[in-house]
Amino acid sequence: MGWETWLIGTISRALAYGTPLLLGTLGEIYAERSGVLNLGVEGMMVMGAFSAFATAYTTSNPWLGLLVAAAVGGAFSLVHAFVSITLRANQIVSGLALTMLGLGLAGVLGRGWEGKPLAAALPSITVAYLAKIPGLGPSLFVEQNALVYLAAGLAILLWFVLYKTRIGISIRAVGDDPATADAMGVNVFRTRYLCVLLGGVLAGLGGGYLSVAYRPAWTEGMTAGMGWIVIALTIFAFWNPLLGLVGAYFFGALYHLSYRLQPWTSPELLKTMPYVFAILVLALVARGTLKRRMSAPAALCEPYIRGEE
């Protein structure tokens, strides 16, 4: 196998594996931009993965599976929204609780579903004309999933909304200075609820993609810490959807390589790669001048109480 095919294969798989990371990251960026840290991504993703699989298996309709995954992810995120926004509880602990709940529930419910093959997987598509572009074509447009393009498009759309529209300004204002945003007539609670909900929907969708498209099957630990990589990606991306796109594909490549390189070294050690890199990249990003740009939303993790500073 020539290095060219190898590269094309790697890029193609990086997009495929990066897509669930991207979906989760886009959602988390919105939640955090509105001031709510949601550490429940892993739990929402795994619930999305399970519910998508169970639905697609029962109804033979993978699209319905994805829809249910998005709904389940959204419903889960509302628990976090209620506990952390309305009840003003600690966001870190609430998110952790959500992850535990999701992992537990998916593990218990999913027990009878393991090892079943999914006949109705989401089909891969090849874009006929674009696939002929030399180099780029085969890696980007051959045998990819529709959701891969959807997620990439969504990244651009969400970037546009966040930086170029009134809605985006409101969201960022709520995350940076909720009291001022409130005074300007922005509904802080509604904005935060909707952003957290979006985060849940996208995380659920990301999980669903894993179980009905990427690897059409259900296994208990199938999200394997991707939800935590998402949290790290949100930081490397400086809370910017377009940088999130780059970061997600980079980690998609790492995940892919951790399988690809197995003939050469221990699979267990290779699997640490995304986690080791996550720490390394965070350390690199935190150094020097970049640090100034890396400013998190100023009111992240702070519950908003009207009339109280």
Next chain:
Amino acid sequence: MRFVRIRIEKRPAPSGGLILLTSSLAILAALVVAGLFFWAYGASPLHAYRLILQGALGSKLGLAETVRRAIPLLLCGVGLTLAFRALFWNIGAEGQLLLGAVAATWVALFSGLSGPWLIPVMLVLGFLAGAIWALIPALLKARLGINDVITTLMMNYIAMYLVLYLIHGPWKGPQMRGFAYTDFFPKAAWFPLIPGTRIHWLTLILGLLAAIAAYILLTKTKRGFEIRVIGENPEAARFAGMSYTRTVLIVMALSGGLAGLAGVGEVGGVHHLLRQPEQISLGYGYTAIIVAWLARRNPLAVILTALLLGALMAGGDVIKASLGLPFQLVNMFNGLILSFLISGELLMRYKLSFQPGRRRWAGRPG
């Protein structure tokens, strides 16, 4: 038109009774939701509760299992109270525990030591291994300001794969017929048990001592005062010239070290070999977060909350066996308890009062 308005006012400091009440209510609520879940699964909730109670407290064996589960929860939980007091989010007790288990295994199987020295050296190196594993995120946070939740979690995954690597690769036991375990430890490395139980009392005593020592450290020493100030008011701590870096390093070395001891206890006292991470730990490191939070970050109270969560784990075991539910059940319980617990904190920090709302019919503008 609103007839009742809910007012939320800040409460000064919640009383002990109120804390106990809300905490109990949280656990009760979690049990009720879990009961609904059992019911959906086709098992009577009452039957399930009875099984939990019997499994955890109903017999001598059940009690012993409760205490055995409480040992790692106690060690990890005490360490977490210290970290959480300094507002360092150590979610990495699970990985630190595994590193302690790895160090103990190395001492028992590969160090060439034998006889009465084995157990003390296992404990010391296990403590150090856990501490070093915890110091990496501590340094990254203190020096570079890197998010502690993420790094401690990433370190858990790395530790997990490290254990898997060891048992599938270099440490795979030649006497294990292809199974991914190390060989059994020599008998001198087996921790003494209370006869008829699986309680490795040496580790239990260490846990109790750690709880007392941590309490004294926090409440009676200058260092403890610094830890609390840094956690409650970092600005004031800086003005007072307290070193954030030093405090965080000390706190995390202790927190990781205690989790490491828990790992030593699990391999030395229960398994006598190194095996799959989820079998060594059963999520003790994550459950310990609830233990510490339920104890309201008070190390002495951890003794009680570790026993409580130990009882739930032991009871959960019986449920799993007799209702055929998987290991993940514990995670679900944990998530429920934690969610209700922090939701209940609103009641502790704020006073809710219901007042008759103004009606609009009086013609006043709304």
